[in-house]
């Protein structure tokens with residue numbers, strides 16, 4: 001039987017688990033590292049998936065760039081929970097949060113474009129998001145050899161299934 005997992009907004013007690021999840025992948029250069037301070041400051045933008053014992057099994061965040069645009073950021077699922085739909089559920093929850101905030105376009109820079117494509121995102125040019133390039137890419141150590149692919153999705157009010 002599949003484990004009972006529920007999704008909710010992150011709480012201060014989740015910070016250490018979020019940092020551990022993200023930095024586990026950062027050590028493989030799959031994600032950028034994150035600090036407890038940054039997670040704490042952005043806590044209202046984080047969604048977590050927790051098991052019945054309260055253990056955080058997955059997380060993700062909205063990183064806002066304008067009133068209508070945000071990035072799907074810090075998306076990570078525990079290694080032993082891959083393939084059970086948690087990544088898809090976290091992104092769906094972030095999309096709901098985005099709609100509630102009036103955001104109608106989401107993008108991500110990712111090494112796993114196939115995952116995003118399977119949940120309705122389309123590959124696009126990162127040049128569409130100069131705000132992201134200015135904020136993160138321009139100062140990134142990997143900026144001249146970046147292997148990440150840009151994916152995006154337009155969220156239309158009242159619909160749940162519109163790809164960009």
Ligand SMILES: CC(C)(COP(=O)(O)OP(=O)(O)OC[C@H]1O[C@@H](n2cnc3c(N)ncnc32)[C@H](O)[C@@H]1OP(=O)(O)O)[C@@H](O)C(=O)NCCC(=O)NCCS
Pocket residue numbers: 025030031072074075076077078081082083084085086087088089108109110111112113114115116118119
């Ligand atoms: C990428 C990641 C978030 C996917 O989470 P997950 O819980 O394993 O994925 P799900 O079970 O929700 O899969 C949803 C769909 O995506 C597909 N999928 C999952 N990972 C995939 C991948 N790496 N490549 C292609 N498709 C993938 C699944 O087959 C599934 O398709 P289906 O609905 O047609 O069966 C997870 O593997 C992860 O944490 N990776 C390391 C960190 C990372 O790369 N984060 C993204 C940074 S932007």
